[in-house]
Amino acid sequence: MAAVAAAVAPTRMEFLKLKQRVSLAQRGHDLLREKMDALVIEFFEVLRNIGKARAGALKQLSLAHQAISVCSAVMGTIETRQASREAKRELEVEISTRYVMGIVVPTLEVERVERDALARGYSLHTTSSLLDEASKEFEKALGLLVKLAELEESARAIARELERTKRRVNALEYILIPRLKAALKFIEMRLDEMERENFSRLKRIKAMLEAMA
Amino acid sequence: MSYKVAVIGDADTATGFALAGVSYTYVHVDKDRTLAKLTEFMASEEIGLVLITHPIAEELGAEFRRMMRMKKLLPVVLRISDKTGYIPKVDELYELIKRTVGAEIVVRAEEG
Numbered sequence: 637m638a639a640v641a642a643a644v645a646p647t648r649m650e651f652l653k654l655k656q657r658v659s660l661a662q663r664g665h666d667l668l669r670e671k672m673d674a675l676v677i678e679f680f681e682v683l684r685n686i687g688k689a690r691a692g693a694l695k696q697l698s699l700a701h702q703a704i705s706v707c708s709a710v711m712g713t714i715e716t717r718q719a720s721r722e723a724k725r726e727l728e729v730e731i732s733t734r735y736v737m738g739i740v741v742p743t744l745e746v747e748r749v750e751r752d753a754l755a756r757g758y759s760l761h762t763t764s765s766l767l768d769e770a771s772k773e774f775e776k777a778l779g780l781l782v783k784l785a786e787l788e789e790s791a792r793a794i795a796r797e798l799e800r801t802k803r804r805v806n807a808l809e810y811i812l813i814p815r816l817k818a819a820l821k822f823i824e825m826r827l828d829e830m831e832r833e834n835f836s837r838l839k840r841i842k843a844m845l846e847a848m849a
Numbered sequence: 850m851s852y853k854v855a856v857i858g859d860a861d862t863a864t865g866f867a868l869a870g871v872s873y874t875y876v877h878v879d880k881d882r883t884l885a886k887l888t889e890f891m892a893s894e895e896i897g898l899v900l901i902t903h904p905i906a907e908e909l910g911a912e913f914r915r916m917m918r919m920k921k922l923l924p925v926v927l928r929i930s931d932k933t934g935y936i937p938k939v940d941e942l943y944e945l946i947k948r949t950v951g952a953e954i955v956v957r958a959e960e961g
Contacts, residue, residue: 697930705861
């Protein structure tokens, strides 16, 4: 507090300037507060979606793992791996960015995850149909995972921004505004004190003048 | 823009995703080599999504978390469960909520 008091000159000019700064800070604080509220709403929306997407993706993934285990058991592990090496592996994900309240959030899109057995590229007559099943399950899982990745990344981006906004709101609320207000009060007190001093000084001069007359 | 997908996981996960058309798969052997591979994936311009299984992410530990904090917008990294269905007890997203929203963590448990 003392540091604040020492830093400002107790003048009327400074008083007005400070008053303006307080109102500006207050307005900024209110705006940031609103932004924070909106972000929280957005955040929970995304979280709800994540809950759903995650459950679906996990289920599909465990199905896929089951399918590949069965396939490995029937066809043989080495043969399965061999087929996976032969498979065409050129899946492409479309990634672009969008803005949610000024935050950059990636959107992931995949055109066609699920292929038919011929498009996969492994030899059909040396592999079991279980391999096709397993591949299909994994393709489905991959599609869900891509969506999930988008949601999780959005949640993370929003959370980061939320944290930053919260920090700014708190800095304004608990540090900047109280400090400015303390400075205001200091100047006000100081000005009042000066007025009182002046008043008694005038009184004394008047008394002296009367005594001389 | 089109990007490729990479997977880091155990042999079965890698095989499965390779069958699904994922371009880069890496089978985890030990921490150092996986970290090197992950760094390579993260630095690559053509990879847009990296899937890594939970147990491996956990084994990489602090280095992995540091990479996640420092990373650019792309590639997106997603942790998935492996064939054991293992999911860590401490959900990273819950931690995130706890940190950012504080006490409101209860809200999600009711709705989700």
